[in-house]
Amino acid sequence: MQTETVALTREKETLLITLWAKAGESLLPDSLLKDRFAAEAAARIDYDFARLKVDRDLMIGLAMRAHVLDGWARDFLAEHSDAIVMHLGCGLDSRVFRIDPPAGVDWYDVDYPEVIALRRKLYPARDGCHLIGSSVTEPGWLGGVPQDRPAMIVAEGLLPYLPKEEVPLLLERLVRHCRGGEIIFDAYSALGLKLIALQPSVRVTGAELLWSLDDPTELQRQVPGLELATELTAYDPDGYDPAQIARMSWPARFAMQFFSLIPPLARIGLLLRYRF
Ligand SMILES: C[S@@+](CC[C@H](N)C(=O)[O-])C[C@H]1O[C@@H](n2cnc3c(N)ncnc32)[C@H](O)[C@@H]1O
Numbered sequence: 001m002q003t004e005t006v007a008l009t010r011e012k013e014t015l016l017i018t019l020w021a022k023a024g025e026s027l028l029p030d031s032l033l034k035d036r037f038a039a040e041a042a043a044r045i046d047y048d049f050a051r052l053k054v055d056r057d058l059m060i061g062l063a064m065r066a067h068v069l070d071g072w073a074r075d076f077l078a079e080h081s082d083a084i085v086m087h088l089g090c091g092l093d094s095r096v097f098r099i100d101p102p103a104g105v106d107w108y109d110v111d112y113p114e115v116i117a118l119r120r121k122l123y124p125a126r127d128g129c130h131l132i133g134s135s136v137t138e139p140g141w142l143g144g145v146p147q148d149r150p151a152m153i154v155a156e157g158l159l160p161y162l163p164k165e166e167v168p169l170l171l172e173r174l175v176r177h178c179r180g181g182e183i184i185f186d187a188y189s190a191l192g193l194k195l196i197a198l199q200p201s202v203r204v205t206g207a208e209l210l211w212s213l214d215d216p217t218e219l220q221r222q223v224p225g226l227e228l229a230t231e232l233t234a235y236d237p238d239g240y241d242p243a244q245i246a247r248m249s250w251p252a253r254f255a256m257q258f259f260s261l262i263p264p265l266a267r268i269g270l271l272l273r274y275r276f
Contacts, residue, residue, distance in 0.1 A: 003044050004121050005046045006047050011207040012112055014161070017052050022038040028059070031063070033063040035063075035098060037098065056249065057252040060248055064240055064245075073184070076150075077099070083152055085105060087154050088154065089136060089157065090111050093156065107128055108132055117133065130144070136158070136162075147177055151179070152182055160187070166211075186271050187211075187213040187269075192212065214267075216272055226274045226275075227276065231271075232271040233266055234256065234270075
């Protein structure tokens with residue numbers, strides 16, 4: 001097996017947290033995500049993953065987040081077989097293989113050039129899947145993306161790393177570019193961002209968290225055309241399967257229960273779906 005060395009730092013290195021978590025969760029006997037692609041890719045990376053301190057609870061939590069976003073994307077593709085998907089800050093996430101979109105869909109994985117170069121080495125090419133090596137905040141990359149088809153835009157674990165003035169600008173550019181569609185992503189409140197920055201896995205990378213969102217309707221005001229469709233608080237039973245939470249350790253479950261009872265803590269992390 002050919003291995004690849006990686007020299008990613010800061011926000012780029014965080015992709016190894018989510019990859020390792022999804023790979024690890026997929027090897028658990030009761031796996032939710034069953035992401036064998038992540039497990040195969042991680043096995044080929046020459047990197048000391050232990051330094052990221054990804055524990056079982058984080059594996060399950062990140063698998064649950066990815067599973068909800070996969071579900072929303074699948075629902076959209078079931079209704080729009082001619083859609084495009086923009087997967088922003090894709091890192092080494094294997095979403096295109098997990099979802100396995102139908103032939104009429106064009107999929108765009110976008111991340112920094114060095115991340116895309118690594119993706120090319122670790123994952124096979126796939127018809128209809130296009131790789132774009134660019135910062136998402138550079139407007140030029142959108143030039144190659146069709147404008148006249150329904151768009152599903154997924155940004156998992158990306159927006160909190162962008163400078164705060166860049167997020168509404170990016171969303172506005174996307175909304176203006178596309179005929180219509182949905183954009184789905186995770187966001188943290190200002191308090192949530194402070195807590196995530198203390199998380200050992202993120203701290204070790206030196207990544208800075210910059211963008212927070214206390215009120216999801218604020219984005220509707222900042223970005224004309226965006227309309228909030230779904231808002232899930234962390235492990236909300238309306239979107240997350242309680243049986244998955246039951247897989248976590250008792251201290252994690254206790255902390256979640258405690259957080260859910262205290263309003264500012266209950267809303268520190270959100271999964272959001274907007275239509276435009
Ligand atoms: C926490 S990782 C998430 C990766 C992937 N979405 C996942 O869930 O496994 C954050 C990703 O955002 C990417 N990223 C951060 N800032 C970016 C930017 N300005 N342009 C493109 N990608 C960016 C990083 O390179 C990294 O791949």
